[in-house]
Amino acid sequence: MSFSNQVLVIGAGIAGMEASLMLAKSGKKVFLVEKLSLIGGNVIKNEESFPNLECSTCMVAPIQQAVLQDPNIETMTLSTVEKIDGDVGHFEVSVLKKARYASMTDCIGCGMCYEPCPVSLSNEWEENLGEKKAIYVPTAGSLPNVPAIEAEHCLQLSGKKECNACVEACMFGAIDLSETDEQMQLEVGAILLATGSDLFDVSQLTQFGYGKYPSVYTSIEFERLFASNGPTLGEIKIRNSDRQPKAVAMIHCVGREEQGYCSGVCCMVSLKHAHFLKHKLGDVKLFNLYTDFCVPDKTHQKFQKNIIEETQSIFHTSMKDIKVTEADSVLNVAYIDAKGKEASLNVDMVILAPAIIPGKDTEVLSRIAGIETTEIGFLGLKSGGLSTVETAREGVFLAGCAEGPKDVQSSVTQAESAVGGMLARLSSLTS
Amino acid sequence: MKKKVGIYICQCGPNIADNVDIDKIIESVSAFNDADDLEIVAKPYGLLCSGEGKDYLKQEIEENGLTHLVIGACSPRDHNNTFIGVCKETSLNPYLYKLINIREHCAWIIHDKDKATEKAIQYIRGGLRRVLYQSELFENKLDTNPDVLVIGGGIAGIEAALSLADADRQVFLIEKTDRLGGKAATFKTVLPKQQDAVEAIQLKIQTVQDHPHIQVMLNTRLDRIIGFLGNFEAEVRSIDDAEKMTELKIGAMVVASGFSLYDASTHPDFIFSGDDEVYTALQIEQMIAEKNQVTTRSGKAPKSVAMIHCVGREEVGYCSQICCNAMIKLAARFKTQSPDTTVKVFFRDLCLPHQDDQAFYNEIKAQGVEFVRVNRIATEGSQIKFTTMDENEGSELFDMVVLAPAMIPADGTPDLATKLGISLHETGFFQEAHQAINPVATATDGIFIVGTAHGPRGIQATLLQAQAAASKIRVQLIPGEQIVPEVRVSETLEAFCMGCKTCLEVCHYGAIVFDEDKGISVVKEAVCRGCGNCVGSCPSGAIQLKHFTNPQLYQEMIEAVQ
Structure with a gap:
């Protein structure tokens, strides 16, 4: 017997959601497994996305809603895949579904439960720029709009102290502290891995002063700082202060040499940030320190030109030995310029554009899925030929940044392509 | 005819009930008498989106014989579909229902309960007036044709055709020249990993030609189309014989009409004639494919080669994305042919946006290929003049100059766009439905754009787009299944x-x-x-x-x- 009417998609970012919707439309029952409590992936962390500068959450929310409302898609949040046995047509998958402690059917997302919770935690989803309670949604507008409880921090669940605050605050009886983690077995015919990526840890490169100086940010931190649903509600204020930056340096390609590749999207992200700063602060001096401008799409160079014109950013290329130091809240960015001379800039904020690197669970996932990783550590396609979505394990496919750094367009395209690959493989089993 | 409007206000637990006076709303709308022959049923309910709430609504609609329905509750984003679903299970046409958002728009944002109530009353009364003017609409189901026309027999068209034919769709593949394979078929190796492409691409061409579900029509162009997703009719005409017209019935189309190259000889900074040792990267590719070596016009292997990137990039206004890689591939080829060859690459920005690209570049650099970052560059025949980033000027003579001209839309692209009724991007390539989240579709349902007709890209990205379009067609047009077009038109x-x-x-x-x-x-x-x-x-x-x-x-x- 084959399970060719059921498929598994791991990762509910833009690639996983697009693939799930298409697979569901073609009549497959889709299990969509997501490790976080919300779906949407990294795209929804962006206030606006390039090149159209459109609101990312508005762009993605209809897709998230469609996924959650699709009767053929079973979205499993707070879940991780632990084991994949069997082979194409007959995969048996073990999934650990962690308790959410709030009912997906009874909760209406009113948010009455957060306020009385006495435990405040750093909010990782907000790049630790903000706080959350032990019962939380990561950000305003999270979908599903149902909170989850971090059991290890909840007073009651961790056994630290008796507390029933959230349960009492809920008018719908939607919170159930007796819920337990569930071990689930899924039977599927094909699997798509769409687990996304992480960013290079810039604190490794001490010359950039990240972690040491509060006014040095990564691009994703800045994205949340600018976001209207972010921790500062979009006010650009330097960490631990009330100051708005008057001069900002954007340093491209952080980690490119260490990782050994260009991530292909960071130039566009830095340009977008220049636009954000100019648009919101008006009077701000902007510097871009870059090696190569990589703007590889029919729309991108025009975007670059427009942003340069709008922001009057100053560009420095071919620098070497960049070093960031701080004195009296002023950051000094020193470097050797194209002519080999020492030069420097004084700014009050630095935004680093880190390389896109394999997600931290990628290696574990590759072992569970029984596929190779590339030399760099992304999930690997089947070698030889002209493979685009297939892995060496039959019936296991890849899409999005799990396969390598990509922009939204390329992630969506690969997801759409993978759907065809999965459908073709499954129909060859039944015919 | 007597109208009977049901108005149901959801308390949403305390969310609406605590901040809006629902009794007042009921009172106000019950007193509404601005229309003749109107009866109003207005009631509060605890939680309308719950299972019990939905059953309650169904029962109310049927028992009261409601002709119209207004619900005061949450954002349509949350539950519009829920209540449309409720209507569909009753005798009430869903277009005679209206959801009014009194939670996000009133209860949650206005702290003064009187004001929130006042606004909610205005909204609900507005909904009541509106719904009385709404008309029944009926969704039509249409039969569809799952077959597909693919325009262009290059690697993009071939891949789309194969993906669809393997899914049992009849595919008509039209190509304006007399052979399949496009430009990619002339490459010896392909990026990103220098795979030997000849065999893989020839195999694909052979499979297309032999496939029982693919009808290949060479020397053929599109004349006109009419219709819509699921039901297009296309007329295609033989280029050799204008009398020979074929009418095809299809459900969708994939446009894979490819690209051309920017004509470097029109650029004022690049002065050369056909006698000079100046070539485009594509000409070198073809030379390698034909005789497996690169020689000058006099038949000798070049001892020094200049490779110039981004020719015409400023003029066309975009980066063609694959030229850097393609040039590095050719630089490697020169070094393989003769390790003593001096190869200098003149570039402004290196665009290597895929994970394998930079390793390849590092390898070539280690083999002694010299990379020179330049601010300005010009040629006169094979004499190169340039300014480096540190403002040093240089001038060198080479045995051979290889240019990487920008990729531009294929000839005939505007004409094809007009025939298909789809838009062009300002760069002249076809315009996708949405740059990020719907990249291979167009504004016209059922017409897809893939490969270099969509914009500059390499073979890998081209294959992905072709497969993506095939997937979308596969999912949108399922044999034997009908589609429901939008009725709010x-x-x-x-x-x-x-x-x-x-x-x-x-x-x-x-x-x-x-x-x-x-x-x-x-x-x-x-x-x-x-x-x-x-x-x-x-x-x-x-x-x-x-x-x-x-x-x-x-x-x-x-x-x-x-």
Whole structure:
């Protein structure tokens, strides 16, 4: 017997959601497994996305809603895949579904439960720029709009102290502290891995002063700082202060040499940030320190030109030995310029554009899925030929940044392509 | 006919009930008597979206014989579909229902309960007025044809055709030249990993030719199309024999018409003639494919080669994305041919946006290929003049110069766009439906764009797009399954149309045609997406959008502006 009417998609970012919707439309029952409590992936962390500068959450929310409302898609949040046995047509998958402690059917997302919770935690989803309670949604507008409880921090669940605050605050009886983690077995015919990526840890490169100086940010931190649903509600204020930056340096390609590749999207992200700063602060001096401008799409160079014109950013290329130091809240960015001379800039904020690197669970996932990783550590396609979505394990496919750094367009395209690959493989089993 | 409107206000637990006085709303709408023959049933309910709530609504609709339904509850984003679903399970047409958001728009944002209630009353009364003017709409199911026309027999068209034919779709593949394979078929190796491409691509071409579900039509171009997703008719014509026209019935189309190259000889900084040792990267590729070596016009292997990137990039206004890689591949080829060859690469920005690219670049650099970052560069024959980033000027003579001209849209692209009724991007390539989240579709349902017709890209990205388009068609047109076109579409009010054709210009979807006999515009309902552009542009108010007509909107507004 084959399970060719059921498929598994791991990762509910833009690639996983697009693939799930298409697979569901073609009549497959889709299990969509997501490790976080919300779906949407990294795209929804962006206030606006390039090149159209459109609101990312508005762009993605209809897709998230469609996924959650699709009767053929079973979205499993707070879940991780632990084991994949069997082979194409007959995969048996073990999934650990962690308790959410709030009912997906009874909760209406009113948010009455957060306020009385006495435990405040750093909010990782907000790049630790903000706080959350032990019962939380990561950000305003999270979908599903149902909170989850971090059991290890909840007073009651961790056994630290008796507390029933959230349960009492809920008018719908939607919170159930007796819920337990569930071990689930899924039977599927094909699997798509769409687990996304992480960013290079810039604190490794001490010359950039990240972690040491509060006014040095990564691009994703800045994205949340600018976001209207972010921790500062979009006010650009330097960490631990009330100051708005008057001069900002954007340093491209952080980690490119260490990782050994260009991530292909960071130039566009830095340009977008220049636009954000100019648009919101008006009077701000902007510097871009870059090696190569990589703007590889029919729309991108025009975007670059427009942003340069709008922001009057100053560009420095071919620098070497960049070093960031701080004195009296002023950051000094020193470097050797194209002519080999020492030069420097004084700014009050630095935004680093880190390389896109394999997600931290990628290696574990590759072992569970029984596929190779590339030399760099992304999930690997089947070698030889002209493979685009297939892995060496039959019936296991890849899409999005799990396969390598990509922009939204390329992630969506690969997801759409993978759907065809999965459908073709499954129909060859039944015919 | 007597109208009986049901108005149900959801308490949403305490969310609405605590901040809005629901009794007052009920009282106000129950007293509504601005319409004749009207009976109102107005009631509060705990949680309408719950299972019990939905059952309650169904029961209320049937038992009271409601002709219209207004629900005061949350954002339509949350539960519009829920209540449409409820209507569909009853005798009430879902287009006679209206959801009014009194939670996000009133209860959650206005802290003064009286004011929140006042606003909620205005909204609900507006909804009540509107729903009385709404009309029943009926969703039509249409049979579809799952077969596909692919335009262009290059690697993109071949891949799309194979993906679809393997899914049991009949595919018609038209190609304007006399052979399949396009430009990629002339490459010896392909990026990103220098795979030997000849065999893989030849295998694909052979499979297409032998495939029982693919009909290949060489020397053929598209003449015209009519129809819409699931039901297109296309006329294709033989280029050799203008009398030979074939009519095809298909459900969707994939446009894979490829690219051309920027003509470097028109650039004022690059002065050369056909006698000079100046070549495009594509010419070198073809030379390698033909005789497996690169020689000058006099038949000798070049001892020094200059490779110049980004020729025409500023002029066309975009980066072609693959030239850096392609040039590095050729630089490697020169070094393999003779390790002593001096190879200098002149570039401004290196664009290597895929994970394997930079490793390849590092390897070539280690083999002694010299990379020179330049601010300006010009040639006169094979004499190169350049300025480096540190403002040093240089001048060198080479045995051979290889240019990487920008990729530009194929000849005939604007003509094809007109025939298909799809838009072009300002760069001249085809315009996708959405740059990020719907990249291979176009504004016209059922027409897809893939490969270099979409924009500059390499073979890997081209294959992905072709497969993506095939997937989308596979999912949208399932053999034997019907599709339900949007019913909230525009319609022309014949008596008012003056035939000015303004609406034809503003329609992005090619959904409006002109009836020459009657002298009026006519909306093709199956093509219309209901965007309303035509409604706004019509100077005589002769087009209306169903479910968003002026009287409907006006009625809703009367209350809101009171």
